[in-house]
Amino acid sequence: MYACAARHRATIESGALRGASILLVTIDTLRADHVGAYGSTAGLTPVTDRLAGEGIRFADTHAHVPLTLPSHATLLTGNYPTRTGVHDNGTFRLGETATLATVLKGAGYRTGAFVGSFVLDARFGLNRGFDVYDDRMIGSSADLELVQRTADEVLQPALNWIASGQGTSDRFFAWIHLYDPHEPYTPPEPFRSRYAGDPYAGEIAYADRALGSFLDQLRARVDPARIFVIVASDHGESLGEHGERTHGLFAYESTLRVPLVMWAPARLQPGVTPGSVRLVDVAPTILDLVGAAPLGSVDGRSLRRLMSGEADGGDSDSYFEALNANLTRNWAPLRGAIARGLKLVDLPQPELYDLNSDPREQRNLYAQQRERARPLEASLDRIVANAAAPAAAPKVDAEAEARLRALGYVVSSAAKPAASYTAADDPKRLVRLDAALDEAAALWARGEADRAIASLRAIIQERPDLIVAYDRLAFILRATGRAADAARLLDGAARQGHSDRALLRALGTALRDTGELRRSADVLEALVREDESDLQAADALGQTFGRMGRYADAEALFTRVISRSPNASTTWNNLGSLYLSQNREVDATKALTRAVMINPALASAHNGLGVAYARAGQMDQAIAEWRKALELRPNYSDARENLERVKRGTKDTKGRP
Secondary structure (H helix, E strand, O other): OOOOOOOOOOOOOOOOOOOOEEEEEEEOOOOHHHOHHHOOOOOOOHHHHHHHHHOEEEEEEEOOOOOHHHHHHHHHHOOOHHHHOOOOOOOEOOOOOOOHHHHHHHOOEEEEEEOOEHHHOHHHOOOOOOOEEEOOOOOOOOOOOOOEOOHHHHHHHHHHHHHHOOOOOOEEEEEEEEOOOOOOOOOOOOHHHHOOOOHHHHHHHHHHHHHHHHHHHHHOOOOHHHEEEEEEOOOOOOOOHHHOOOOOOOOOHHHHEEOEEEEOOOOOOOEEEEEEEEHHHHHHHHHHHHOOOOOOOOOOOOOHHHHOOOOOOOOOOEEEEEOHHHHHHOOOOEEEEEEOOEEEEEOOOOEEEEOOOOOOOOOOOOOOOHHHHHHHHHHHHHHHHOOOOOOEOOOOOHHHHHHHHHOOOOOOOOOOOOOOOOHHHOHHHHHHHHHHHHHHHHHHHOOOHHHHHHHHHHHHHHOOOOHHHHHHHHHHHHHOOOHHHHHHHHHHHHHOOOOOHHHHHHHHHHHHHOOOHHHHHHHHHHHHHHOOOOHHHHHHHHHHHHHHOOHHHHHHHHHHHHHHOOOOHHHHHHHHHHHHHOOOHHHHHHHHHHHHHHOOOOHHHHHHHHHHHHHOOOHHHHHHHHHHHHHHOOOOHHHHHHHHHHHHOOOOOOOOO
16 A cells, blocks of 8 residues: 555535536556556556646545446446446446436536447447447457457547537536556557567556547647546456456455546646545546536545545445356355455455555455454445346346257356355365466467467366356357357357356357358347347347348347447448348448448458449449458458459459458
8 A cells, every 4th residue: 555644735625627528537457556656667657647746646546346347337327336236247237327427418518438348338338428439349350359449549539529529618528448458468569569578568558658649639629727637447457466367356456456546737736645545436526526416325425525635534445346257157256345454355265454564465364353354244244235136137038948948058147156155166266267268368369279279178178167168269269260160169068058148149159150040040049039138149140140031130130239339330240241132232331331430440341342332333432342351351252252253344242241
């Protein structure tokens, strides 16, 4: 911890920043101790350090979940995940609740969000209240699921949006999310070479530099005295501490302690705010400072008085959880609480740490000092007892389960919770498997597919019940052209009862790729019927229906996905390809044009657009699109064959996605 004496500052009144525009920047996976303002000497974050020096730095801030979606849901609502109902990435959706964006929009702000990862796609519910929710992901090579974009690709459209409203009296609220420090660590040059031995540090340095360039351009367009800037991280990164390679399994300080800076030097006196604060406090504080209506009854509190150097009498206890391993693998659930420097981790093998004397959490005091843990245990029990129902997919209904069992599959929407957990289920006992999964993902990201496959097969042999290993292995097999192997792997896992929604969704996709369209539809239809909010299953089923000639059904599914996730470029591409198969060239051109507007690097959309132009007799445009597709994906056989056909003077073209 970084102790610092409170110093007197001028009292900050509610509404002190009334009229200011708000810029909230969240830098994903940024450890506090890698920021210069928090003690790092590596020089990675000069921009953030300058903001901290000119603004208010909170010395000790904790996140509540070491995962992107639930942490941002908490940050934007002022509520713990026990009340947002969002506990993991991908399977949860934020419900109809007040957020920072909904309140500020109601107060007359223009609202825009610009996010760097598919994890925060609109389909997961954080888009509520935003006039613009820019979740466009850009990519091409194999047209696989696009998952992230760089800081520069996020910041430029944000700058354009902010600038588009200048010259008016409108205030803006812009949330910018930079994903770069997240694994895989692949910083661009010169950061790749400069930090060759520590690419995580390279990604932090790149994100900070990109933020600095953005702020310089912003100052040229907007009066800095009218802007309130908040910089935070959603969680940190373990980097091997406690045996965890990245984040999401444990909840030690390496992943829970985050930086938090608030900058408005024209109206807030710079300084350091001591004491423990939390990400749930961010939204209430912003609203209090700009004089907007509060969120209502939430877990967070305004830090305004604390920022003035006053004792505010508030409760600084902090709840946290890390439930991914419980939800996906049925390992013991991890929850805990922090109060006055004491930290409880509630597991079958409980942990208690005095963070003031042991900030790296090396000495578990629980067995010797259990009486110190009792107040935290009581607080934790109260929070969990009052938890809201998770905003996740509903359980498998009887009809869906019967359909799947008829196919030989045993499945549920999530891992079935154990009646009780023992030390054998404690993540500390199983961290080696988690590290092996992370290492396989890293091997794949580095292009070492064969080693990644071998590693995942070894994990499955050791733990046949580890469903996530099947899913990741099948993904790599499909991506490397081995769809039949992926289908056999997933089919075998499901028939042995090692399946969940994600695995069955992958099975349905693999069956489609191998031409088993009827079986693919049977699997995917059950998932879509069970939960209409599962947009990935809907898109996959739409593709299967398209190949089966069930065009109206496919179109309805693609339209459903787009209505919930308007920037789903691959779904726009799928819709355009569907129209091409029906000779609806005008509709195809509209859909495919939308796809490449969202994601200019989507090679298959350029190829399909070329086909639509060719059928309309616009050969110059067709050739340009096919050349663009080949530029993006040099081994794209359909685009190459289409150009060859032009040379031969034949009219048949290929427009498959």
